[in-house]
Amino acid sequence: MSIPEITDPTVRPLPEWPVGTRGVLRAVRAGGARRRRLAELGFVPGASIEVVGRGAGGLVVGVNADARVAIDRAGAEELWVAVHD
Amino acid sequence: MLLEKPCCVDGEDAAPVGAPRVVLVGNPNVGKSTLFNALTGARQHVGNWPGKTVAVASGEWRPGAGPAVGLVDLPGTYSLVPDSPDEELTRELLVDADRRPELVVAVLDASNLTRNLYLAAQIADTGVPVVVALTMVDVARSRGLDVDPDALAGALGVPVVPVVPRSGQGVDVLAGVVASALTAPAPFAAPSLGAALDGAVASVEPGGPASRWRALAALESADGPAREVAVGLVEPGTPDDEVAEEVELLVAEARYAWAHRVLETAVRRRGDRVTWSDRADRVLTSRWFGLPIFLAVMWGVFEATTSIAAPLQDAVQNLFDGPVSDGLGWVLGAVSAPEWLDGLVQDGLVSGVGQLLSFAPLMAIMFVLLAVLEDSGYMARAAFVVDRLMRVVGLPGKAFLPIIVGFGCNVPALAGTRILRNPRQRLLMNLIIPFVSCSARLTVYVLLAGIFFGNQAGTMVFGMYVLSIALVVGMGWVLRRVLFRDLAHEPLLLELPPYRRPALRVTAMQTWQKLRAFLRTASGIIVATVTVVWLLSSLAAPGAAAGSSFGHVAPEESLFGSVSRAVAPVFAPAGFDDWHASAALITGFVAKEAVVATTAQTYSAEEPADVHQAGALGPALRDTFTATSGGHVVAAVLAFMVFLLAYTPCMTTVAAQRQEIGTRWTLAGIVMQLGVAWVLAVAVFQVGVLLS
Numbered sequence: 001m002s003i004p005e006i007t008d009p010t011v012r013p014l015p016e017w018p019v020g021t022r023g024v025l026r027a028v029r030a031g032g033a034r035r036r037r038l039a040e041l042g043f044v045p046g047a048s049i050e051v052v053g054r055g056a057g058g059l060v061v062g063v064n065a066d067a068r069v070a071i072d073r074a075g076a077e078e079l080w081v082a083v084h085d
Numbered sequence: 086m087l088l089e090k091p092c093c094v095d096g097e098d099a100a101p102v103g104a105p106r107v108v109l110v111g112n113p114n115v116g117k118s119t120l121f122n123a124l125t126g127a128r129q130h131v132g133n134w135p136g137k138t139v140a141v142a143s144g145e146w147r148p149g150a151g152p153a154v155g156l157v158d159l160p161g162t163y164s165l166v167p168d169s170p171d172e173e174l175t176r177e178l179l180v181d182a183d184r185r186p187e188l189v190v191a192v193l194d195a196s197n198l199t200r201n202l203y204l205a206a207q208i209a210d211t212g213v214p215v216v217v218a219l220t221m222v223d224v225a226r227s228r229g230l231d232v233d234p235d236a237l238a239g240a241l242g243v244p245v246v247p248v249v250p251r252s253g254q255g256v257d258v259l260a261g262v263v264a265s266a267l268t269a270p271a272p273f274a275a276p277s278l279g280a281a282l283d284g285a286v287a288s289v290e291p292g293g294p295a296s297r298w299r300a301l302a303a304l305e306s307a308d309g310p311a312r313e314v315a316v317g318l319v320e321p322g323t324p325d326d327e328v329a330e331e332v333e334l335l336v337a338e339a340r341y342a343w344a345h346r347v348l349e350t351a352v353r354r355r356g357d358r359v360t361w362s363d364r365a366d367r368v369l370t371s372r373w374f375g376l377p378i379f380l381a382v383m384w385g386v387f388e389a390t391t392s393i394a395a396p397l398q399d400a401v402q403n404l405f406d407g408p409v410s411d412g413l414g415w416v417l418g419a420v421s422a423p424e425w426l427d428g429l430v431q432d433g434l435v436s437g438v439g440q441l442l443s444f445a446p447l448m449a450i451m452f453v454l455l456a457v458l459e460d461s462g463y464m465a466r467a468a469f470v471v472d473r474l475m476r477v478v479g480l481p482g483k484a485f486l487p488i489i490v491g492f493g494c495n496v497p498a499l500a501g502t503r504i505l506r507n508p509r510q511r512l513l514m515n516l517i518i519p520f521v522s523c524s525a526r527l528t529v530y531v532l533l534a535g536i537f538f539g540n541q542a543g544t545m546v547f548g549m550y551v552l553s554i555a556l557v558v559g560m561g562w563v564l565r566r567v568l569f570r571d572l573a574h575e576p577l578l579l580e581l582p583p584y585r586r587p588a589l590r591v592t593a594m595q596t597w598q599k600l601r602a603f604l605r606t607a608s609g610i611i612v613a614t615v616t617v618v619w620l621l622s623s624l625a626a627p628g629a630a631a632g633s634s635f636g637h638v639a640p641e642e643s644l645f646g647s648v649s650r651a652v653a654p655v656f657a658p659a660g661f662d663d664w665h666a667s668a669a670l671i672t673g674f675v676a677k678e679a680v681v682a683t684t685a686q687t688y689s690a691e692e693p694a695d696v697h698q699a700g701a702l703g704p705a706l707r708d709t710f711t712a713t714s715g716g717h718v719v720a721a722v723l724a725f726m727v728f729l730l731a732y733t734p735c736m737t738t739v740a741a742q743r744q745e746i747g748t749r750w751t752l753a754g755i756v757m758q759l760g761v762a763w764v765l766a767v768a769v770f771q772v773g774v775l776l777s
Contacts, residue, residue, distance in 0.1 A: 031330060033168055037578060039337040040163035042200045046338060052363055055370035057472040057482070058577060064199040064341075065357065066230070068366070070469040072577035 006080055014051065014076040015059065017083065021051045027080040041069050049081050105154045105267055107146070110175060110208060111192030112201055113161030114582035116220040118142070120192060120250035121158040122591045131598055134174055151264035163200070165207040179211040180295045188266055192218045195232040196225040196583070198352060202344035205241070209273030210298040216266050217245040218259055224583065229355040237351035242274030251588045278339035285314045305333045362583040366466065375470040382467065383489050389450050391493040391524065397446035405439025425635055428623060429616065437615030440676060441607055444496055444737055448603055451490065451497030452596040455504060460587035464504060465579055472577045478558045479565060481505065484514055488557065491521030495734045499741040500603070513569050515746045516754050517560045519734050522553035525677035529729055532681055532696040536703045537722045549730055556731060560761070607740030614675055614736045621645040640668070640687045659728065659766035660714040660721030670728065676735045720773025724766040731762035
């Protein structure tokens with residue numbers, strides 16, 4: 001699917017934010033079953049996101065405050081996040 | 086309307102016919118199965134849903150003073166949109182008109198309510214009457230989250246009962262609420278998805294059962310009469326082929342927006358604090374400590390399934406070889422049973438049943454370890470930590486555990502594939518686990534390498550392990566390209582549930598059930614196999630020397646000898662066309678532990694007490710392989726060892742596979758193993774001949 005370019009410099013892929021960052025998910029740049037899977041775990045635009053940790057296999061991400069989800073680096077690149085001011 | 090009963094391993098159904106069906110639906114890791122156990126106690130069984138590879142538990146539950154209901158524990162799911170057979174089953178049950186249950190108990194985790202409500206919204210859309218069981222209220226409170234059940238009930242429009250499945254607290258209240266909900270069923274208030282979507286849904290609702298769910302599904306697929314309405318929902322100018330996905334995203338966002346609105350009325354958050362689960366993860370999933378800790382845990386699992394299990398296995402085996410066998414012998418003697426019956430019982434059945442039961446402690450240990458690793462929350466971390474490493478060989482992170490265990494014994498390893506959620510992934514692992522070289526095969530390698538390779542023996546044995554790993558990776562690669570293309574490249578995305586103390590009572594009960602199911606499935610195969618082998622070796626082949634009578638036949642004159650002789654020419658291209666070799670392989674199909682003993686018997690040699698010192702067996706085997714290989718002894722012995730590594734490990738693995746993947750795939754697996762083993766053995770011998 002075509003994904004609009006994101007030009008806002010405050011919105012960046014998740015792996016670019018350091019551990020401890022809290023923000024809001026602005027865009028999920030994936031399609032089909034992958035996007036459905038992400039939505040099931042809470043990753044829809046507007047969800048609150050926290051970079052909880054970085055580990056051997058990728059990132060540990062907090063979603064909607066309470067859920068913890070492990071995602072590999074490539075997968076985390078699909079999640080574009082804006083940081084709270 | 087009655088639900089179809091899940092089929093059961095033990096063939097009995099606990100719930101009375103005609104009883105209402107209540108199903109438990111919820112996310113994974115919300116305490117759903119623990120709740121199921123608290124509700125049904127021992128009156129339950131686990132089995133595959135008819136026609137599906139989805140395991141469900143079902144049982145009888147008597148809520149309050151009401152009549153008994155059939156309770157079904159559906160697999161944990163994040164949504165009703167089917168992406169896997171588990172989710173497909175839940176969707177079918179809740180949406181398909183003729184199979185809908187009377188009531189859904191939606192099990193929601195209070196400590197993770199947003200995502201749980203996302204599923205609840207979908208359940209609500211099916212229109213099935215719902216009662217909410219709210220778990221983990223205490224966990225939520227310890228994290229500064231106060232969930233108000235009454236406010237939640239008000240927002241959802243259905244009863245909400247806080248329960249603690251582990252202690253049974255709140256279960257009585259739940260029973261009462263369910264009993265009254267069954268007499269006066271009330272569906273969820275349909276969750277509002279905003280004016281635009283709600284209007285669109287109303288305009289395409291087909292009516293009948295699950296009308297709202299069907300309307301949403303039609304909009305989300307943007308086909309049929311709903312297409313035009315769907316196009317109206319998305320931004321003008323959206324390309325035709327993207328309308329469906331855009332609507333799907335709109336619906337998902339709207340469901341979460343609804344969940345957030347519910348949260349605002351029902352949950353109070355007292356600041357936020359770093360949970361100790363997060364703190365533990367800083368170490369357990371960290372770049373530096375994650376992998377070493379994972380390896381230490383796997384070492385523990387391996388030790389438990391080998392060193393700790395071994396004495397227990399020996400004890401069971403000794404019990405059968407000694408007291409049980411002697412006792413039965415005495416009984417048979419006392420009733421002056423015919424000699425053949427004595428032979429069948431003592432040499433066939435007792436040793437077969439003994440072998441099967443000797444696996445019981447090992448399986449129990451494996452089931453307990455799996456449950457503890459899974460329930461404690463560590464398994465998800467292990468999968469995360471090892472994911473990148475396993476990805477190199479194209480397998481998911483969790484596949485590490487059954488492979489490690491397989492080096493001890495393949496039987497618990499096959500059961501260990503249950504940690505993989507995806508049934509296709511489980512099937513693939515079941516097909517490649519037999520290539521993991523178990524410890525029983527090691528004794529044969531050591532014997533042969535000691536006889537033929539002298540001080541190179543260690544290298545040769547090590548080489549067999551390298552080959553084993555290559556086979557696991559290689560066959561995994563081949564199967565994924567031929568049969569399992571759908572499994573290619575699933576990126577890592579998994580929930581890390583909070584760490585928790587496993588509920589030991591539930592673990593014990595589930596272990597017992599799984600063990601019982603395994604023994605039931607395995608006993609038939611094992612009794613049949615040992616009886617056939619015993620019969621073949623007791624019957625004299627036509628034309629045997631005079632003096633042979635039933636049960637008193639030299640190996641080479643028995644039917645077993647004739648069968649081995651008939652099979653032997655198949656191995657001519659591999660350099661071991663000899664009945665001694667094929668007899669060893671046939672016995673190896675029953676149990677690799679018996680290969681050394683059978684080989685000794687066929688040469689009428691003493692079974693070596695220590696496989697490092699072959700005794701008289703050495704020269705005998707050397708003569709055989711020299712004769713069959715045309716002088717290329719090393720090539721022939723290597724080919725034999727490779728065949729031994731790659732073909733079917735033993736009849737108990739066959740039984741375990743049948744339990745996990747069914748008869749048809751088990752048979753296909755055996756054919757594959759024999760084929761791979763033969764091709765490899767022939768290749769090794771032919772290359773060896775060319776090189777020398």
